[in-house]
Amino acid sequence: MSVPDVDVIVVGAGPAGSCAALVAARAGLDVVLLERGPFAGSKNMYGGVVYPRILDELIPEWWLEAPVQRWITRRSTMLLTDTQAMTVDFRSEAWGAPPYNGATAYRPDWDHWLASHAVAAGAQLITDTTVTGLLRDPSGAVVGVRTDRPDGDLRARVVIACDGVNSFLAKEAGLYEHTDASHYTLGVKETLALPKETIDERFAVRERHGVDIEILGGTSGVNGGGFLYTNLDTLAVGAVLKLPALASQKRRPEEVIAGLKAHPAIAPLVQGAELVEYSAHLIPEAGLEMMPKMTSAGMLVAGDAAALCLAAGIWLEGVNFAMASGMYAGEAAVEAARSGDASERGLSGYQRRLAETFVLRDHRKLRRAPRLVLSDRVQHLYPQMVANTVERMFRVDNPAPKPGLRAILRQERRRAGVRLGDLARDGWTGFRSFG
Amino acid sequence: MSERMISFQERMATAEFRVHERAHIVVDGAVCGDCSTRECVVACPASLFVPTSDGGIVFNYEQCFECGTCYIVCNREGAISWSYPEGGHGIVYRRV
Numbered sequence A: 001m002s003v004p005d006v007d008v009i010v011v012g013a014g015p016a017g018s019c020a021a022l023v024a025a026r027a028g029l030d031v032v033l034l035e036r037g038p039f040a041g042s043k044n045m046y047g048g049v050v051y052p053r054i055l056d057e058l059i060p061e062w063w064l065e066a067p068v069q070r071w072i073t074r075r076s077t078m079l080l081t082d083t084q085a086m087t088v089d090f091r092s093e094a095w096g097a098p099p100y101n102g103a104t105a106y107r108p109d110w111d112h113w114l115a116s117h118a119v120a121a122g123a124q125l126i127t128d129t130t131v132t133g134l135l136r137d138p139s140g141a142v143v144g145v146r147t148d149r150p151d152g153d154l155r156a157r158v159v160i161a162c163d164g165v166n167s168f169l170a171k172e173a174g175l176y177e178h179t180d181a182s183h184y185t186l187g188v189k190e191t192l193a194l195p196k197e198t199i200d201e202r203f204a205v206r207e208r209h210g211v212d213i214e215i216l217g218g219t220s221g222v223n224g225g226g227f228l229y230t231n232l233d234t235l236a237v238g239a240v241l242k243l244p245a246l247a248s249q250k251r252r253p254e255e256v257i258a259g260l261k262a263h264p265a266i267a268p269l270v271q272g273a274e275l276v277e278y279s280a281h282l283i284p285e286a287g288l289e290m291m292p293k294m295t296s297a298g299m300l301v302a303g304d305a306a307a308l309c310l311a312a313g314i315w316l317e318g319v320n321f322a323m324a325s326g327m328y329a330g331e332a333a334v335e336a337a338r339s340g341d342a343s344e345r346g347l348s349g350y351q352r353r354l355a356e357t358f359v360l361r362d363h364r365k366l367r368r369a370p371r372l373v374l375s376d377r378v379q380h381l382y383p384q385m386v387a388n389t390v391e392r393m394f395r396v397d398n399p400a401p402k403p404g405l406r407a408i409l410r411q412e413r414r415r416a417g418v419r420l421g422d423l424a425r426d427g428w429t430g431f432r433s434f435g
Numbered sequence B: 001m002s003e004r005m006i007s008f009q010e011r012m013a014t015a016e017f018r019v020h021e022r023a024h025i026v027v028d029g030a031v032c033g034d035c036s037t038r039e040c041v042v043a044c045p046a047s048l049f050v051p052t053s054d055g056g057i058v059f060n061y062e063q064c065f066e067c068g069t070c071y072i073v074c075n076r077e078g079a080i081s082w083s084y085p086e087g088g089h090g091i092v093y094r095r096v
Helices: A014-028 A105-119 A170-174 A196-203 A245-250 A253-262 A317-340 A349-356 A358-366 A369-371 A376-394 A403-413 A420-434 B008-012 B037-043 B069-073
Strands: A006-010 A033-034 A070-080 A085-091 A102-104 A125-127 A130-137 A142-147 A153-161 A182-195 A209-216 A224-230 A234-243 A275-283 A300-301 A311-312 A315-317 B016-018 B026-027 B047-053 B057-058 B080-082 B091-092
Touching: A006 A014, A006 A142, A006 A317, A006 B080, A014 A033, A014 A105, A014 A317, A014 B026, A033 A105, A070 A376, A085 A376, A105 A125, A105 B016, A130 A153, A130 A170, A130 A275, A153 A170, A153 A317, A182 A253, A182 B069, A209 A376, A234 A245, A234 A253, A245 B037, A245 B069, A275 B008, A275 B069, A300 A317, A300 A349, A311 A369, A315 A317, A317 A349, A317 A358, A349 A358, A369 A420, A376 A403, A376 A420, A403 A420, B026 B057, B037 B047, B069 B080
Parallel strands: A006 A033, A006 A153, A033 A125, A070 A209, A153 A300
Antiparallel strands: A070 A085, A070 A102, A130 A142, A142 A153, A182 A234, A182 A275, A209 A224, A224 A234, A311 A315, B016 B091, B026 B080, B047 B057
């Protein structure tokens, strides 16, 4: 049996890794937090909205110090066809005051801030270090990691893999059965500079209030969705694209963004804005359908590495799932270190916590949602049907009298080629997921 | 159109890449030479897979976002060998 160098090694200083390291270090464990980038957050991007309430206990009054761009007080869900747009727009002043709801933030800022809390708690952050593999004992239990540093082997009682969506560590440990391209979407984003006053005027917000627009349609026929978020003096505009559809539709990702930005409902919002950064990242989109086993002897997997991203159409969350799963992995590692049992059984507190909290409860409730939202009918048929129905409802065709809504719906359903049985089935799936 | 069109080169110049001398992704032309679908060419957000006139593919690793799209969409076993760059290298998203 090898002697551990430290109690816990956390691989990856993203939101999951830093929360895991923070919890374990606060409990008095000897923790090393490894990051392959030059600083925490340097490899990370997302659309742009974080829901931080999970931090209430870990970092009380986190909102006084978190590097937030704007607080989301206006949330829009937009449905686009080539020439139409329908938006459901909601505003709440309550979301502009503590404890807030969502916020836009830059990931290099956010992740760097969270990592600084882990360091303040006593975790040792080592950047510029890529983990290249697992160290295992003869029984197969994980006992450490190999890094690309000279003499770079490091041993620990527990390894927490927070190494992101590609998680080569979870794959090496055999926790993923297979990799299926249809479980992933590619997120591409443009960060566009505009003066704060211009953003305030265009999006009808003030001070640090901001807007979150989620978009169905407008992605050049590629299954996925669009987004538009306000930072303080930039906009984040981008698309989330299902990988096989992206490849088979022969659409380049940057062309999809260009198409979205040229849509008559979006173009006036982004006009004149200068590109300051183009970025891309994979998203584990399929929820429960793709999740790996999250515990093996000596190792826990958290965050994107465990496919803990919620992509359920009207709810798009990831950083909160990462922070929560990281916290719970940290707690389980503390239990294992104290009991001296880092076997699967000794680490079982992790799975229990995931199952008892929103982390897996939300995923179980919404297990059918990712497939539904990315289905061809929801992507290509329903938006046209709904937009045409609404257009006819509000069109005044005098001298013709107003048609009844039922008649319009029936005609537009047929015109869009939607079968009643499919509509009923999808409606029922949607109701069971979201209801 | 009133918007200024930017070239792909300008687009990629907005991101910072600290390039290491070792290529972290290697493409085996012998495996992908007769591939007709070429998902990587379409899907790579950095457009690093470039078809050549003789039917091959040229790959550049320097401006890679390290997203993983290429090896996940690829249908050819062994065509793309994928690893992360050496610590401290590769894409660096900026702090503002």
